[in-house]
Amino acid sequence: MKTYLSLLFLFTLIFCNSQQITDKDVLKKCRKEFNKKTCLSDKDGDGTLYYLDQCPNDAGPIENDGCPWPDSDGDGLIDKDDPCPTVAGPMENIGCPWPDTDGDGILDKDDACPTVVGLVELNGCPKKDCSENYRIGKKAADDFIKLQQSINYKSIQKHLLEFLKKIKYDSSILLIINSDVFEGEGPSECPDFKFPETLNYTAESYIWDNQMLENISKTVNQNLFPASGNSLFWGRAGFYRENDEEFRNLNTEQIKFISKLTTFSDPKYGNIKYYKNKSKILSKLPTEFNRIIFEEDTRIINKQFQTEITFKITTLKTLNYIKFKYNFETEDWVKISEDNYQNTIK
Numbered sequence: 001m002k003t004y005l006s007l008l009f010l011f012t013l014i015f016c017n018s019q020q021i022t023d024k025d026v027l028k029k030c031r032k033e034f035n036k037k038t039c040l041s042d043k044d045g046d047g048t049l050y051y052l053d054q055c056p057n058d059a060g061p062i063e064n065d066g067c068p069w070p071d072s073d074g075d076g077l078i079d080k081d082d083p084c085p086t087v088a089g090p091m092e093n094i095g096c097p098w099p100d101t102d103g104d105g106i107l108d109k110d111d112a113c114p115t116v117v118g119l120v121e122l123n124g125c126p127k128k129d130c131s132e133n134y135r136i137g138k139k140a141a142d143d144f145i146k147l148q149q150s151i152n153y154k155s156i157q158k159h160l161l162e163f164l165k166k167i168k169y170d171s172s173i174l175l176i177i178n179s180d181v182f183e184g185e186g187p188s189e190c191p192d193f194k195f196p197e198t199l200n201y202t203a204e205s206y207i208w209d210n211q212m213l214e215n216i217s218k219t220v221n222q223n224l225f226p227a228s229g230n231s232l233f234w235g236r237a238g239f240y241r242e243n244d245e246e247f248r249n250l251n252t253e254q255i256k257f258i259s260k261l262t263t264f265s266d267p268k269y270g271n272i273k274y275y276k277n278k279s280k281i282l283s284k285l286p287t288e289f290n291r292i293i294f295e296e297d298t299r300i301i302n303k304q305f306q307t308e309i310t311f312k313i314t315t316l317k318t319l320n321y322i323k324f325k326y327n328f329e330t331e332d333w334v335k336i337s338e339d340n341y342q343n344t345i346k
Contacts (some may be wrong), residue, residue, distance in 0.1 A: 003280065007030065015203065023051070023052060025052055026052060027039060027121070028052050030050070030052075033052075034050070035091045038050055039051040040068070043056050043057065044056060044057055044058055044059040044060075044066070045059060046059035046061070046066050047062055048059055048060070048062050048065065048066030049068075052065070052066065053065065053066035054066055054067050055067035055069075057281075060165050060194060064310075067342055071085055072085050072086055072228075073085060073087055073088040073089075073095070074088060075088035075089055075090070075091075075095050076091060077091060077094070077095035079090075081094075081095070082094070082096075083095060083096055084097070092168060094334060100108060101114050101115055102115055102116055102117045102118070102124075103117065104117040104118055104124060105120070105121075106118070106120060106123075106124040110123070110124065111123070111124030111323060112124050112125050113125035113126065115272070118256075128190055130190035130191065130193075130269070133193065134193050135189045137193040137195065138193075138195065138342070141195035141197070141198050143202045144198055144201065145198060148202070148206065148243050148327075149201065151206070151307065151326060152326075152331045152332060152333070153203070153206035153344075154253035155209060155331075155332045155333045156324055156333040157212050157215075157269065159217055159322075159324065159335060160311060160322070161212075161215055161216070161251035161334055162209075163311070163313075163314065163320075163322045164216065164219050164220060164292070165219055165340070167313055167315065167318070168317075168318075169220050169221065169222045169290050169315055170290065170315050170316045170317065171222070171286050171288055171289055171290050171315070171316055172222050172223040172224070172225060172274075172280070172285075172286050172289055172290070173220055173222050173223070173224050173225065173283070173289060173290045173291065173292060173301035174225050174227040174238060174289045174290070174291045174292070175208075175213075175216065175224055175225065175226050175227060175291075175292045176227050176228075176229045176232070176238070176291065176292065176293045176294060177204060177208045177226050177227065177229075177250065177254065177294075178204055178228050178229050178230060178246070178249045178250060184237065192201055199249070199250070199251045200251045200252070200253075202251075203294075203296050203307075203309065204294065204296075205250075205251045205253075205254065205336045207294065208254065208294075209253065209254075210253060210254075210257045213226070213257060213275075217275040220281055221280070222277055223274055223275065223276060223280050223282050224274060224275035224277070225238075225239055225240075225272065225273075225274045225275075226239075226240050226258050226261075226274070226275075227239060227240065228240060228244075228246040228249065229293075230246060230249060233248050237268075238271070239269055239272040239274075240272070240273045241269065241270050241272055241273065242259075242263065242270070242271045242273070243270055245288065258273050259273070261273040261274060261275060261276075262274055262275070262276040262342065264282055264285070266284075266285055269285070272285075282293055290313070290315045290316065291310065291312070291313070291314045292311065292312075292313050293312040293313075293314075294309070294311055295309065295310040295311070295312065296308075296309050297324075302318040307325070308323065308325045308326075308336075309323070309324050309325075309326075309333075310323045310324075311323075312323070315343065316343065317342065317343050318340055318341065318342060318343050319340065319341045319342075320339070320340040321337070321338065321339045321340070321342050322335060322337070322338045322339075323335070323336050323337040323338075324336065
């Protein structure tokens, strides 16, 4: 043990002497103010002797003369590792503030157009000139109206009524007047332009006009409930009710006509509009309905419109289909298929 202590003292003495030799002038300066013991001590325990330590009361690395590395901007990143030591910035940007190159108030990291001034609601991009989109949409709407005006929808009404007369209905009927399903769209640089005038020229508007609705109510000999395909698609009842939001997909005449219909009050669905059949008194809503469903398929083939329409009529016992295709030369609808099956859907 004595030998061990002697060796430790000798090592310390040699180490101190080497420091005295290496930094003799600095040590002498220290000795003028402090005794040798103090000058050779390590008060803050950072491994740098007192006479060499520029910050003897604060621990710091040897490579910084015993002083802690400064953080001038107080952002948590020391100056030696901070490319922007005088300006605070996040760690993920190495201590520098996020730039906003175009000065629009949206940081480059969040800006979809970082070099062009833009709007917050457009993720930092400028508002797009949508006039061309409107022009294209308006032309498409005008072309659609022109096409629809050239089609003889009275013909298909006649064919359909003849088909409806063949079917034996065994419950009140849901007549799906509007079968278009509108999906929501995400944010867009340009709005989705609407041309409400086209509602007066849709196939639904032409086929389900006031006269046709009157004729169907007489033909089917059942209480008839006009219904919205949109509402059914989204899991709602489908009925048109007083001041119903689904009226937005109908034309003006259809809205007026349905609004004047008989009203049946149901605790679950409210005031429902329907065609009242005198021989079929409605005391409560049926649990199951027959349905008349309209489907349209309009495509462009060889630069010409090909229009095909299918009607599906379901009763509690049967499924019935009839499909028509429009012939532009004869200006008439031609039946291309007719089928019926036993209804196995429960």
